[in-house]
Amino acid sequence: MVDARNTGPAASPQPIKEIVLERLPFRDAVAQQPQALREALVSLRRTLQTSDLAALRAGTIAIVGIGASFYAGLVAAAQFRRQGLRAFAFAGGELYDAADNAADAYIAVSASGRSVEPAKAAGLRDKAVTIGIAKTAESPLAAAVGTMIGTGSGIDSGPNTTSYLGSLLALGLIADREGQPSNTNWDALADDFETLGTTIADSVRKASALLAGKRSIDCVGANAQLGTAGYAALLLREAVRVPAQNWDTLNYLHGPMEPNDANTGVILFGDGRERQLAEDLSGFGIPTVLVTSASVDDRENLVVIRIPATKNGILAAIYAALPTQIMMQDLAEGVGLPKCEFRYRQTDTKLPLADHA
Structure with missing residues (x-):
């Protein structure tokens, strides 16, 4: 194993095997x-x-x-x-x-x-x-x-x-x-994740239908789930080509929600203030999806997707990624984009692959 301290920019890099981009x-x-x-x-x-x-x-x-x-x-x-x-x-x-x-x-x-x-x-x-x-x-x-x-x-x-x-x-x-x-049981993760795909299927379909055709979608979460909100917004922009932005939950209360109406959407991730916010937004007539482990019921303009409860924010983010991914693909296919292909790819964002083994 290589020492965890850098040897400096002048050091000769070790040969890197070529990567097959499957x-x-x-x-x-x-x-x-x-x-x-x-x-x-x-x-x-x-x-x-x-x-x-x-x-x-x-x-x-x-x-x-x-x-x-x-x-x-x-x-x-x-x-x-x-x-x-x-x-x-x-x-x-x-x-x-x-x-x-x-x-x-x-x-x-x-x-x-x-x-x-x-x-x-x-x-x-x-x-x-x-x-x-x-x-x-x-x-x-x-x-x-x-x-x-x-x-x-x-x-x-x-x-x-x-x-x-x-x-x-x-x-x-x-x-x-x-x-x-x-005290996270990482050994149970894969099985739990597989089961989750079955239990959320109906809710995700409803959520995708609720968000279809919206001109923009905000993605909101706090602490670890702020990262999940960022991942969701990125997928929306890349795969669905819909303007999207991630917001910290409490920051979102201070004005960023003002442009929303029946033609926009909001996806919330979390079990705290997100619950009340989901109910408020749906009450304002704004299509809203709440990804949470809390016990919250669907209502008009609100679809709730339940994920397993955990105190580990990384594990919660892994669970929350699944409904996010499926929703994004549903929405992308709905606008005729079954495959994500960048229109404006830049040429200086990737390191070259090694040409030697």
């Missing part, structure tokens, strides 16, 4: 996620047995990502703090100044292992502890960090499904190992 259709990848979680759990436990991450127990941790991986970082940072670790989430571009001493340790998260921004942010921290998380350890990100952790989540889709959950699972296991125990 992609599953989105619905196939969603269906594959229980098995992907099983395989990732085995792979991650094996990797973590030989990983020295003790530096995370002292000082401040920056969890760095971009896109869906940034939102996974938001989820994880909230749960890390709950387990006694001082962690904060950053978008990679926030840390392009090497003099920015934001943290003592940096966890760079890139589902593909190819995102430029977290790799650059980590690579600039030659005196700090740097750790990378990607679906495979054999990725370009490995050259920018001291310790590389592959999740083993397998083939992904576009937008990210299995790799997003794999990143969350890795962060959850790290939090339990280096922070205070959460």
Whole structure:
């Protein structure tokens, strides 16, 4: 296992095996996620047995990502703090100044292992502890960090499904190992996730029908679920091409909800203030979906999707990802976009694949 401290930008990177960019259709990848979680759990436990991450127990941790991986970082940072670790989430571009001493340790998260921004942010921290998380350890990100952790989540889709959950699972296991125990039964996750797909099916169909055709959709959550809201908004923009934004729950009460009406939608994630907000919004005639473990009933303009109750924010985010993904695919297919293809793809966001083994 590589030492968790960077060797500096001048060090020669180790050869990286070429990555085969296989992609599953989105619905196939969603269906594959229980098995992907099983395989990732085995792979991650094996990797973590030989990983020295003790530096995370002292000082401040920056969890760095971009896109869906940034939102996974938001989820994880909230749960890390709950387990006694001082962690904060950053978008990679926030840390392009090497003099920015934001943290003592940096966890760079890139589902593909190819995102430029977290790799650059980590690579600039030659005196700090740097750790990378990607679906495979054999990725370009490995050259920018001291310790590389592959999740083993397998083939992904576009937008990210299995790799997003794999990143969350890795962060959850790290939090339990280096922070205070959460007493989460990770062994039950895959089976519970598989069962969840059946129990939410009717509610998700109703939710998708309620949100169909809306000109914009707000996604709202607090603490760890703010990250889930970000992931949902990203999927809406990428796959459905609908304007969407994530909001912190309490911040949303202070004006951002004002543009909403019967032609817009809101998706809420959480068990707290989100419950009253869901009832208020639906009462105002605004189509609203609440993803929660709380006991709340459907009403006019409100569909409730029940997920299992847990005190672990990372686990809750994994559960909440499933109805989010299915809703997004329903909505995308409803507007004639069964496959997510970027119209405005940029050329400087991905690290090149190695041309050698």
